[in-house]
Amino acid sequence: MEAADNVLLKTVLIHNKKNCLVTLFSTHICWGLMSCGADAIGQYLEPFYYQRHESVPIQEIIAITPEKIQHAQEKKQNASLGIELISLETRSFCLHVVKRVGGHRWRVRKVIFDCPDGQACGDWIDAVQSRLNSKEYGRPKHLLTFINPFGGKRKAVKIYEEKIEPLFYLAGIASEVIVTERANHAHDYILEEDLRHYDGIICVGGDGMFAELLNGLLRRTQQDAGIHDANQETKLVNPRLKLGVIPGGSTDAVVYTTCGINDPVTSALHIIIGETVGVDVCSIHQENQILRYCVSMLAYGYFGDVLIDSEKHRWMGPKRYDWSGFKRWCKKFVYEAEISYLECPDTRHHPRDGSRCFAGCEICNSIQHSEGESLYSDDKWQTFQGRFISFQSITMPCRCDLSPNGVSPSQHLSNGYTDLIIAKECSQVDFLRHMWRVKSKTTDQFDFDFVEVHRVKAFKFRPILEDGEDEENDDSNGRQRLRTRQLRASSWNCDGEVLTEGFIDVKVHHQLIKLFARNIEDERQLKTDFCETSCYSCSARR
Ligand SMILES: CCCCCCCCCCCCC/C=C/[C@@H](O)[C@H](CO)NC(=O)CCCCCCCCCCCCCCC
Ligand SMILES: Nc1ncnc2c1ncn2[C@@H]1O[C@H](COP(=O)(O)OP(=O)(O)OP(=O)(O)O)[C@@H](O)[C@H]1O
Numbered sequence: 001m002e003a004a005d006n007v008l009l010k011t012v013l014i015h016n017k018k019n020c021l022v023t024l025f026s027t028h029i030c031w032g033l034m035s036c037g038a039d040a041i042g043q044y045l046e047p048f049y050y051q052r053h054e055s056v057p058i059q060e061i062i063a064i065t066p067e068k069i070q071h072a073q074e075k076k077q078n079a080s081l082g083i084e085l086i087s088l089e090t091r092s093f094c095l096h097v098v099k100r101v102g103g104h105r106w107r108v109r110k111v112i113f114d115c116p117d118g119q120a121c122g123d124w125i126d127a128v129q130s131r132l133n134s135k136e137y138g139r140p141k142h143l144l145t146f147i148n149p150f151g152g153k154r155k156a157v158k159i160y161e162e163k164i165e166p167l168f169y170l171a172g173i174a175s176e177v178i179v180t181e182r183a184n185h186a187h188d189y190i191l192e193e194d195l196r197h198y199d200g201i202i203c204v205g206g207d208g209m210f211a212e213l214l215n216g217l218l219r220r221t222q223q224d225a226g227i228h229d230a231n232q233e234t235k236l237v238n239p240r241l242k243l244g245v246i247p248g249g250s251t252d253a254v255v256y257t258t259c260g261i262n263d264p265v266t267s268a269l270h271i272i273i274g275e276t277v278g279v280d281v282c283s284i285h286q287e288n289q290i291l292r293y294c295v296s297m298l299a300y301g302y303f304g305d306v307l308i309d310s311e312k313h314r315w316m317g318p319k320r321y322d323w324s325g326f327k328r329w330c331k332k333f334v335y336e337a338e339i340s341y342l343e344c345p346d347t348r349h350h351p352r353d354g355s356r357c358f359a360g361c362e363i364c365n366s367i368q369h370s371e372g373e374s375l376y377s378d379d380k381w382q383t384f385q386g387r388f389i390s391f392q393s394i395t396m397p398c399r400c401d402l403s404p405n406g407v408s409p410s411q412h413l414s415n416g417y418t419d420l421i422i423a424k425e426c427s428q429v430d431f432l433r434h435m436w437r438v439k440s441k442t443t444d445q446f447d448f449d450f451v452e453v454h455r456v457k458a459f460k461f462r463p464i465l466e467d468g469e470d471e472e473n474d475d476s477n478g479r480q481r482l483r484t485r486q487l488r489a490s491s492w493n494c495d496g497e498v499l500t501e502g503f504i505d506v507k508v509h510h511q512l513i514k515l516f517a518r519n520i521e522d523e524r525q526l527k528t529d530f531c532e533t534s535c536y537s538c539s540a541r542r
């Protein structure tokens with residue numbers, strides 16, 4: 001039996017004042033009361049069965065620490081001798097493990113075990129620690145951390161000092177901290193400095209701050225690999241360093257999407273356990289230059305204008321988006337563009353296919369991409385030309401407080417595609433109905449005849465800024481002439497950063513980066529804390 005073969009340590013220890021059999025397997029630790037007898041010095045009979053037991057995967061152990069506890073028997077002895085000193089020998093250890101408290105929120109749970117003697121306690125600490133250090137878990141040891149003191153509600157420094165630093169210390173992570181002094185500080189640092197000592201780069205901030213890490217790291221990686229300019233056909237190099245985010249911004253869509261919640265402690269725990277998820281990245285080109293990289297939302301029209309306006313109201317914090325969103329909605333603007341796109345050839349994958357991207361997503365793992373094939377030689381490009389209020393390219397589901405299900409709920413973190421969402425010219429009320437559904441959790445937000453959606457590998461966007469020759473009138477000399485009406489130009493909202501170039505080509509790079517995060521868990525399928533599958537006792541009973 002596989003699990004039984006991998007038993008590393010098995011001892012009777014005291015937990016909650018009861019004798020418990022504690023077993024360390026190579027993949028998890030299991031403890032519980034036994035149905036057969038066992039005495040306090042660790043004798044137990046084989047085969048044993050747990051009556052009721054708990055199991056925690058090694059991956060979900062944050063740390064193991066010695067615990068100084070004065071044991072009851074010693075207390076009694078010392079008291080009778082009039083001694084108040086605590087025993088110098090450490091005979092207890094504490095496991096700090098991930099605890100799910102609902103709504104994707106993670107916390108640390110402490111589980112204390114008393115050992116028969118100091119030697120046994122030391123053996124346990126060494127054995128568990130050596131599993132935690134194993135390369136297979138990829139836990140970071142050295143992180144470079146940027147804190148944006150001006151993101152969101154401006155609490156990032158406090159969040160880091162009070163909540164995150166103690167957790168990193170507990171988990172034995174060394175973190176070099178840089179509090180940014182200006183926009184692009186983190187980006188420039190990543191481009192220029194020696195990063196060899198780090199396992200990952202993280203930030204405490206919002207999507208804009210994460211975009212600095214993303215753009216800095218991808219530029220640096222391509223630069224180091226000798227790729228200076230790149231058209232859509234260039235195969236980009238995957239960075240060695242992983243990225244992470246602790247929420248401290250306004251929308252926090254990257255962290256909300258990958259952890260299921262914008263909670264700093266939860267994110268820190270995702271980082272500590274070292275689990276990673278591949279994330280698709282869009283490269284945005286103009287001719288042979290890469291302008292920027294984008295992971296969440298690239299939007300033109302309504303959301304581009306909201307961003308421009310919201311920057312004027314940064315003092316309002318996260319509420320600035322609601323205010324600018326309202327103002328922009330009041331003044332309806334229509335844009336026009338020609339958009340060519342290369343649709344996903346597998347028709348089973350679609351923005352309205354009802355799928356959800358969960359941890360270990362089978363769709364992301366199974367999808368095949370032929371990265372080497374030329375995009376330009378492909379004759380499957382299709383074209384949309386028309387007027388719209390909002391154009392969005394959504395590369396991850398983009399969950400956030402404003403849209404808990406996501407702007408494109410069936411998009412995936414690492415399927416290699418982005419979803420185009422075009423809200424065509426319609427009344428303000430209709431556009432609001434669409435947005436209302438983006439916010440609500442229940443109805444299909446794309447089920448409107450004015451909303452068009454496509455899942456694509458690449459697209460080209462060409463704004464049209466003048467009307468065609470369809471209107472005629474007389475000039476002052478009575479000559480008939482064509483009148484062209486200026487259409488409104490917008491700018492791009494690229495992960496919350498303004499991009500002023502209108503004409504762009506965009507390509508999705510399948511899993512170009514790795515993020516410290518597990519991706520959201522399907523809470524309906526989560527097992528209870530009590531082991532159901534993986535320990536010897538359970539498998540023997542089945
Ligand atoms: C009335 C219900 C309206 C619900 C609106 C729901 C739409 C939600 C769409 C959220 C899109 C977030 C996607 C992630 C984008 C991030 O890369 C980026 C950087 O952090 N954030 C934004 O651009 C932040 C963009 C935030 C845009 C907020 C727009 C708010 C619209 C309010 C309109 C009110 C009209 C009221 C009329 C009575
Ligand atoms: N010290 C600083 N002073 C001014 N701006 C900074 C500083 N450090 C970073 N920035 C810039 O602040 C911008 C916004 O930061 P951030 O994304 O953290 O918060 P946010 O915009 O409130 O949140 P979100 O992007 O989630 O909506 C980023 O684009 C970043 O470049």
Ligand SMILES: [Ca+2]
Nearest residue numbers: 280395412417
């Ligand atoms: Ca995707």
